[in-house]
Amino acid sequence: MPQSPPSQFPILPPPPKPHSLGRIQTMLLRRLLRKPPSPPPPCTFLPAATFIDAKIKWVRDRGLDHAVEKEKHLRPLHALKNLLLHPSHNPLPLSLSSISDLSSRLRLPFRAIRFIRKYPSVFLEQSSSSDPILQQPFSLDPNPRLPFSPEPNLRQPNSPETNLRLPISPEKNQRLPNSPEMNLRLPNSPETNLELTSSPEKNLHQPNSPEMNLRLPISPETNLRLPISPEMNLRRPVILPMPELVRLHEEEQMVYQSTQAETADRLLRLLMMTPQRRIPLTVISKLSWELGLRDDFARSLLPLYPDYFRVIPSESTDSLDLELVCWNDELAVSAMENRARKTGGYRKGDSLAFPMVFPRGFSLEKKIRNWVEEWQRLPYLSPYEDSGRCLDPSSPLAEKWTVGMLHELLSLMIGKKAEKEELVLLGECVGLRPGFKKEILRFPGIFYLSNKNRTHTVVLREGYKRDILVEKHPLMAMRFQYIRLMRQSAAGDAASAPAHGAAAEDFVREDEELG
Known part of the structure; x- marks a missing residue:
């Protein structure tokens, strides 16, 4: 075959492969082929903070402990008050047995009878003979509710004051137990004529006869007392609210409405x-x-x-x-943002420092104090925004968002405090991550964990000045009125015991603080 004429243009070598390019050319090529970067999240430009995993010593705060302890037994007392004054059975009293059955629901700290007798200025204990339900005509029901006296009149038979004829043997010219002339009369009741005979010759009534003459006067004037053996404890106490408790309850209902x-x-x-x-x-x-x-x-x-x-x-x-x-x-708008707006100059996303109050004798190490100051300068994320849920859980900003959530939850409570278990349950509902309970102990200047009243209570420090609420909710003012009524019982016990005279003075001082 004839050969093709040579080309007039020189044959160029193939283009070099990318790996054979220089380092600078390769970097330029990759930068041109790369997609445009997406804008970084706002957290990228936030100031960094060094995370310190330090254990802070817990120090007791006597003022906040007293703020928790002075409400001891207030919650179960309030629950029992609501039960006694519930419209379903008001104004009828409740029996002690029915209250005992609800002890766990009422959160009574000990036996119901002991709790009720501990506060005689709040609750009134009466015997069942004073129960209006029991003041009804006598019935021959197998289990009648008789108005027995709390102090039964036990008299011996054959006494001059007892009109009870006992039949005895005929040899002594006395009557037999089955004598047809047996006359049984109840003591101390001149209007009661109960005759049980069995002799038809004397035209007397049978015990179960419809014509049986049974007359038991139930009116209070007759003062009927049945002889009962000491072994038969037929007293059935009932509980009534004291008039002062009823007055406070009515006032509290008006506060609820307002x-x-x-x-x-x-x-x-x-x-x-x-x-x-x-x-x-x-x-x-x-x-x-x-x-x-x-x-x-x-x-x-x-x-x-x-x-x-x-x-x-x-x-x-x-x-x-x-x-x-x-x-x-x-x-x-959170409580932190509302306070910053009142001072002026606050914008969304600015840094807000949480108020910190440390108890007397509490001090932080220098490195921890420096970290807290740097942590306070981080931006404040509102608990009503979801931006804090996408943060890295280990970042300081996420920790500040968690503290802000707990701060807002306690700010919504009328007492600026809550039991730890209830706060944890609520924190899970608002989306706090597991392990958020450690933030309560890591920031003792914001929160305080009290172990009074056999439970753990989380207190918002800024809500209290010593043991007094800074801003009193109207319902908290009513609860302090209940505390004052409870202290009347304790003051009465202290007055009856000379060794407790100092305790009575403490009650007077605390009443002045509550007022």
Whole structure:
């Protein structure tokens, strides 16, 4: 085959492969082929903080411990008061046995009879003979409720004061037990004529005859006392509220009515803090005492605000949930932001420092104090925004968001405190990560953990000045009135015992502080 003529152009070598390019050319090529970077999250430009995993020593605060301890037995007393004054049986008294059956529900610290007798200025104990239910005509029922006297009149037979004829043998010209002329009369009742005979010759009535003449006067004027053996303890105590307790209860109901709107706002804020915008009703019921809710808040409060929340079936369990209906921007402001706005110059995303109050004798190491100051300069993320949920759990900013959530939860409580178990349960509902309980101990200048009253109570330090609330909610003012009524019983015991005279002076001083 004829060969092709040579080309007029020189044959160029193949282009070099990318790996054979220089380092600078390769970097330029990769930069051109790379996709445009996405804007970094706002957290990228935040100032860094060194995380210190230090254990801070717990120091007792006597003022806050006293603030928790002076409400000892207040919650079970309030629950028992609501039971006694419930409209379902009011004004009828409750028996002691029925109260004892509800001891766990009422959270009584010990036996019901001991708790009631501990506060004689609050509760009145009476015998069943004073029960209005028992003042009814006598019945031949197998288990009649007789108005027995608390001090039965036990008299010996054949005494001059006892009109009781006992039949004896005929040899001594006396009557037999089965004598047809046996006349049995009840003592101390001149109007009672009970004759049980069995002789048809004398035309007497049979015991079970419909014509039996049985007359037992039940009126108080007859003063009927049946002879009862000491072994038969037929006293059935009933419990009544004292008049002062009834007056405080009526005043408290008026406070509930006047603070309904404010209570609904706080409950709405609580729902806006949750990621799913719902909370189980059982959780809210456990926190009803701290939130200032009535026991029947599901019927007395929730239907009045249909534009705030509604009750729906739970998706995971067979219980009911309280769901948010409409978001309110005006209420989505935390206590920290509200305080900063009053001072002026605050903008969303600025750094806010939590108020810290340390007890007397408490000191931080220098490295921990420096870390806290740097941590305080981090931006404040509102608990009503979800931006804090996407943070790295180990970052200091996530820790500050968790502290802000706990701070806002305690700010929504009328007493600026809550039991630890209830706060943990609520923290899980608002989306706090597991292990958030350590933040309570890591920041003793913001929170205080008290171990009084046989439980652990988390207290917001800034809400108290020593042991006195800085801002008193109207319901807390009413609870202090109950505490004063309880102390009247303790003051009476202290006055009766000379060794407790100093304790009575302490009660007077605390009453002046409550007032």
